[in-house]
Amino acid sequence: MLVLFETSVGYAIFKVLNEKKLQEVDSLWKEFETPEKANKIVKLKHFEKFQDTAEALAGLVPPTMCDRRNYASAKLSELLPEEVEAEVKAAAEISMGTEVSEEDICNILHLCTQVIEISEYRTQLYEYLQNRMMAIAPNVTVMVGELVGARLIAHAGSLLNLAKHAASTVQILGAEKALFRALKSRRDTPKYGLIYHASLVGQTSPKNKGKISRMLAAKTALAIRYDAFGEDSSSAMGVENRAKLEARLRSLEDRGIRKISGSGKALARAEKYEHKSEVKTYDPSGDSTLPTCSKKRKIEEVDKEDEVIEKKAKKSKIKVKAEEEEENVLIVEEETPVKKKKKKDKKKHIKEEPLSEEEPCTSTAISTPEKKKKKKKKRDTED
Numbered sequence: 001m002l003v004l005f006e007t008s009v010g011y012a013i014f015k016v017l018n019e020k021k022l023q024e025v026d027s028l029w030k031e032f033e034t035p036e037k038a039n040k041i042v043k044l045k046h047f048e049k050f051q052d053t054a055e056a057l058a059g060l061v062p063p064t065m066c067d068r069r070n071y072a073s074a075k076l077s078e079l080l081p082e083e084v085e086a087e088v089k090a091a092a093e094i095s096m097g098t099e100v101s102e103e104d105i106c107n108i109l110h111l112c113t114q115v116i117e118i119s120e121y122r123t124q125l126y127e128y129l130q131n132r133m134m135a136i137a138p139n140v141t142v143m144v145g146e147l148v149g150a151r152l153i154a155h156a157g158s159l160l161n162l163a164k165h166a167a168s169t170v171q172i173l174g175a176e177k178a179l180f181r182a183l184k185s186r187r188d189t190p191k192y193g194l195i196y197h198a199s200l201v202g203q204t205s206p207k208n209k210g211k212i213s214r215m216l217a218a219k220t221a222l223a224i225r226y227d228a229f230g231e232d233s234s235s236a237m238g239v240e241n242r243a244k245l246e247a248r249l250r251s252l253e254d255r256g257i258r259k260i261s262g263s264g265k266a267l268a269r270a271e272k273y274e275h276k277s278e279v280k281t282y283d284p285s286g287d288s289t290l291p292t293c294s295k296k297r298k299i300e301e302v303d304k305e306d307e308v309i310e311k312k313a314k315k316s317k318i319k320v321k322a323e324e325e326e327e328n329v330l331i332v333e334e335e336t337p338v339k340k341k342k343k344k345d346k347k348k349h350i351k352e353e354p355l356s357e358e359e360p361c362t363s364t365a366i367s368t369p370e371k372k373k374k375k376k377k378k379r380d381t382e383d
Contacts, residue, residue: 139223139238171217
């Protein structure tokens with residue numbers, strides 16, 4: 001026995017495994033309390049998904065049945081079996097709730113038609129965009145998709161303007177505000193812009209998003225230039241580069257999951273990421289180069305230094321005076337034998353012949369400094 005079940009997503013066909021349970025109508029709901037119990041009674045055979053909203057709304061209740069008063073004369077045989085149809089009509093007459101006016105029903109129906117039209121227009125627009133991108137930039141479409149490629153071209157202005165940008169510019173295209181804000185505040189620049197919505201970046205782990213976005217931007221820049229200036233309109237280069245990026249992505253993901261140990265391969269422990277920011281505080285101790293001692297202690301140290309200097313000066317003066325006195329004594333002792341010698345010399349000169357005219361000049365020249373020395377010595381002794 002097969003059972004048809006309709007949902008908002010589509011139609012489902014189930015096969016009844018135990019038909020005896022269906023005869024117990026009063027306790028049948030207990031068999032569907034949990035998924036485990038339901039799997040013992042029914043088994044899913046086929047599921048048909050609705051393609052769009054228009055197809056899903058096509059099987060809804062017709063507009064004439066929106067009022068409870070019209071349920072008695074409405075025909076539900078196309079939607080429900082005869083037994084269920086009678087029960088639904090009887091329940092509609094007894095059910096509680098406020099009446100819906102005709103104006104409200106008209107607005108609801110108008111809104112439903114608008115939703116159906118917008119969904120149909122969306123599908124048409126997506127098909128047009130897909131065909132247009134495959135004609136203009138097939139390699140870019142293969143690399144980042146139709147929507148992301150169209151946004152990049154619209155942001156740059158044209159495909160030629162986009163081809164003039166570098167790979168780093170393509171990577172952060174669309175995040176200009178965040179870039180200039182980071183440059184002003186001297187923080188980390190953004191890693192991705194519009195390229196973040198690409199499927200390759202979306203399926204990577206947060207740790208490897210920056211690497212994949214950089215590699216994808218480099219390959220996308222090549223694809224853009226190939227589409228803009230190349231004569232061939234095939235997408236072979238984009239398919240090849242995408243395969244390389246997918247292989248690189250798998251290697252990065254496997255590297256994070258497994259690590260090679262001495263015995264073999266073991267699962268790596270996933271560590272939780274924690275942002276650690278070092279906060280540096282201002283140290284006021286480096287402002288002043290003066291020693292941190294009290295004023296009283298400074299004054300005492302200065303006084304002691306002055307006393308030591310004065311003592312040293314007094315000692316040096318005493319030493320100088322003692323040396324001068326010793327020199328004076330020695331000079332006096334040396335002068336006494338010199339005087340005796342001079343007297344003897346004078347006597348000898350008197351006996352000898354008179355000196356020549358040059359000799360008295362020299363004697364007078366020699367005698368004058370000796371007189372000066374005697375006068376100085378007398379003054380020193382008096383002092």
